[in-house]
Amino acid sequence: MNNLDALFYQNQQPMWVYAINSLLILEVNEAAIKRYGYSREEFIGKSTRDLRPVEDIHLLEEILNSKEPKDIYESEFRHVTKSGAIFHVEIQAYDIAYNDIPAKLIQAQCIEAKKDIQGKLQLTESKLNRLLDSTTIGFYQLDPNGNITYWNNAAEKLLGYNREYVLGKNIWDVFPEAVHSDFYTYIEKACTHKINVEFTEYFWPIQRWFFTNAYPGEDGILVHFRDVTHIKLAQEVLLEKIEQLKEISFLNSHYIRKPVASLLGLTNLIKDNVIRPEEFKEIAEQVQACSYELDDVIKTINKKVNDGDGLKELAFEMAEFCINDLLKDVICDYKNTHPTHRVVFKASANIMYYGSKHGIRVAVENLLDNAIKFSPYADHVVLTLSKVNQNAVVSVQDFGEGIDSRVLNKIFLGFIKRDVSRELGEGLAKVSTVTRRHHGNVWVESRPGKGTVFSVRLPLSTMSAIKAGIKTDCNSYRDPGLEITYDEENKYLRMDWRGFLSLHTIKAGCLKLCDLLKKHDCKMVLNNNANVMGSWEDAAEWVGKECFPMLEEAGLQFLAWAYSPSTFSRLSADMAIRALKGNVVIKTFNDKDEARQWLEEVGKAVYIDQD
Structure with missing residues (x-):
């Protein structure tokens, strides 16, 4: 009896015993009497149902009718006091025999404080979610297996996929084209080594630069990122301007001074009456020649400034479009502007693409201009579109004399080094810029006397396929x-x-x-x-x-x-x-x-x- 007295009657937690068959309360301790407000006489004989709000009785019935009997069970309920006050309890129930009657021993712990804290936490979480959804910084969370468990509004706007599409999916199934990139390397490093990482990387499917932080935690990693394209673009424009100023300075010091010096010398001869009347015509012709030379230099400077300014605008208006239709539009325009050459179009696939439509058009037009220029004795050039290993390949073939190995080496280096690329001319520089921003590249195949083929590779991302409702094979990107x-x-x-x-x-x-x-x-x-x-x-x-x-x-x-x-x-x-x-x-x-x-x-x- 002493043990029962210590474990039941003197327990600080409310406890009672009820009969399993009738649900009537058979015994109760002092803590339960104080908590629920009933006298001992009122408690004994009351149904355990009476301790619950009417609207919650069905929850008790579900447990009682369960086909999986348990010797011990734990659960949370709402209980009601004699005065009608409702509070939350955590119930622990044990099967016992009370005076040879099958019964349940109940211990009820009040968890109002716990519920209050949970409510505050839920409120805080709700406020945090609203804050994360209102910020311009993208947030997403990955579980230990790399599956996306959180995706805020800014992530939707910055990366283009809504949360309904990405939640529950593996991050590398959503962005398989990022597997062979620093994004994959750094995120996997954060996951594997449980360390914080931060990096700035170019995400080519949408042509944006992102500064990214990844923080490991018990439930995976939290990643936040922000768009820093405007900073990178400003740096690129600044470098471009510096190179322009160097070139303009070179033109000023080497090319403008010569015709200007000649004009000054000729006009001084006229002003000082050094020349005879019969020499005026010859002097006028020289003045005209120097003026033409000076005009050509000024045009060259203006073209470099205008073309350089145009490069930065080539690849930042992103859209989904059909490359075949774009190429057909270009060919249609060339029928009027280049009547000497036909553009023969060959396509092995119909390709939907997500990228800069204007930029790709500029690149193709420059390749066509180049092909027509170097095919003076042919009446056509060939424009080809094909799909090779998740890449759109656009090729332009001319029928000129071909390019010797020395020039091919120069073109090759021009696509690598900025200072060499300027020597190729603005046309090929634009082609290189467009393909680089699309994470592609350019190459040339040429045979002397047989002509030349310039080819542009444009990697295909999953974005255009998903927008078009086409199922993609993510494994092809990982290969x-x-x-x-x-x-x-x-x-x-x-x-x-x-x-x-x-x-x-x-x-x-x-x-x-x-x-x-x-x-x-x-x-x-x-x-x-x-x-x-x-x-x-x-x-x-x-x-x-x-x-x-x-x-x-x-x-x-x-x-x-x-x-x-x-x-x-x-x-x-x-x-x-x-x-x-x-x-x-x-x-x-x-x-x-x-x-x-x-x-x-x-x-x-x-x-x-x-x-």
Whole structure:
């Protein structure tokens, strides 16, 4: 009895016992009498239903009618006192036998304070959500698996997807095109290492720069980001203006001074009566020639200023459009403006695109102008559109004399270096600017006497497909375009690249190769670029200066490099090899079988010496 007295009658929490069959209360402690306001006589014999508000009795009935009997259960309810005051309780119920009657022992803990705190927290959370939804800073939250659990209004406006679409989806399924980018690298770093990261990166599908912070927490990571495109654009414009001023200063000091000095000299001759009357005509012709020369220089300066100002406006008006329709519109205009040449259009696919319609139009028009200019003896040029590995490829073919290797090298460098690009002319500079802002690139294939083909690669994002209601394959965006196999017999690793390469895909391939070199204790690699298209000039210097030292440290000694048939890919490879720092022996080949044979011969010598 002493134990019962201590555990039940003297317990500070309200407790009572009720019969399971009748629900009538059989016994009650002093704490329950005080809390509920009934006397002991009133409590005994009362139904446990009477302790609940009428509208909540069905909740008790649901538990009583449950087909899963429990010896102990816990739950939250609302209870009511004798005076009618309603409060929240947390109930713990235990099966017991009371005087041989099947019964339940109930302990009721008041949780009003807890509920009050929860209410305040919910109110605070509601206010925080309203604040997050009203800010111009984008917020989203990821669970430990990378699924989106929160997405505010600013994220909708900045990135284009509403929260109903993204909630519950994996972030890399929503933005698969970001997998091979710094966005993926930094966010995964925050998730994996549980550290704060911040970075500024260009998100090419919408052509905006974002400053991003990622904070890890118990439930995943919280990411907030803001648009800093205006800052980046201002920096770009400032650099452009500085380069313009340098060029204008150069033109002023080297080209304007000559005709001006000539005009001053000629007019002084007239003013000082040095010339004879019969020489006036000759002097007038010289004055006119100097004036024409001066006018040409001034026009050149004005064109550089106007064209430079126009570059920054090329790619910031984003829209969804059909590339086929855009190209047909351009061709229609060229029928009137360029009657000497027909534009033959060939399209292997109908492609919806999300990007700068005006910018792409300017790029295509400049390529067509260039093709017509260098096809003086032909009556047509060819405009081709195709879809290759989630990329729209626009090509313009002329039928001129072709471009020699020296000029091709200059064009290649012009697409990499700003100072060299100016020497190519404003037309190709605009093409380079447009493609760079669309995360694409430009390359050229040319044969002397056979003509030239300029090609532009425009990566396709998921945005245009989703806007058009087209289902996309996210895995195609994640594919790095690389397969690495180990030749057990000849003891070398073979890298088979395909499609278009970028700095991030090449970095990923390099790191994977390092691991495999160590795993197989391998010294030789066959690098097959036979199926690589276009250019990867943005990664060439990194490959030579960073990648090869890592590979050499991992054990690489000999590398057979099979060239791509693409001219600019070959030039990218040559640039990487020239930048090589280290002692890796590299030999290049036009044919992958020749590369394999050389490597196998080297392997025999290497491994025989070891034996």
